[in-house]
Amino acid sequence: MGTGKLxxxxxxxxxxxxxxxxxxxxxxxxxxxxxxxxxxxxxVVADLAEPQVKAMHEAGRVxxxxxYVAPMNYPEMHEAGIFVPIDYGLGK
Numbered sequence: 001m002g003t004g005k006l007x008x009x010x011x012x013x014x015x016x017x018x019x020x021x022x023x024x025x026x027x028x029x030x031x032x033x034x035x036x037x038x039x040x041x042x043x044v045v046a047d048l049a050e051p052q053v054k055a056m057h058e059a060g061r062v063x064x065x066x067x068y069v070a071p072m073n074y075p076e077m078h079e080a081g082i083f084v085p086i087d088y089g090l091g092k
Contacts, residue, residue, distance in 0.1 A: 009038060009039065010039055010040070011039060011040040011041065011042050012039055012040070012041050012042070012065045012066065013042045013043075013044060013063060013064050013065050013066075014030075014041055014042070014043050014044065014064065014065065014066040014067070015043075015044050015045075015046060015049045015052075015053075015064050015066065015067035015068060016043045016044065016045055016068065017045065017046075017047070017068070018045035018046075022043055022045060025043075026041075026043065030043070044063075044064060049064075049067040049068060049069050050069055050070065050073045050077065052064075052067075053067050053069065053077065053082060054077070054080075054082065057080070057081075057082045
């Protein structure tokens with residue numbers, strides 16, 4: 001697939017745990033994504049995503065586009081309607 005179809009602007013805000021995990025994700029995911037799309041990736045570092053995601057959802061103001069959550073917490077958060085499906089149609 002050519003990168004022209006993926007070209008965009010703006011930014012994506014992603015929660016991350018920091019440290020070597022975030023260093024690797026920046027290098028192997030965020031930077032290639034930015035190069036292919038021209039969309040900047042802003043990583044927000046914190047210990048746990050779940051309490052903050054729940055608070056943002058309850059406040060009606062979600063500041064993160066993507067967050068890594070523990071698998072054991074996903075079902076409850078999904079049932080509460082916290083997550084929005086990702087539209088994978090862009091690359092088609």
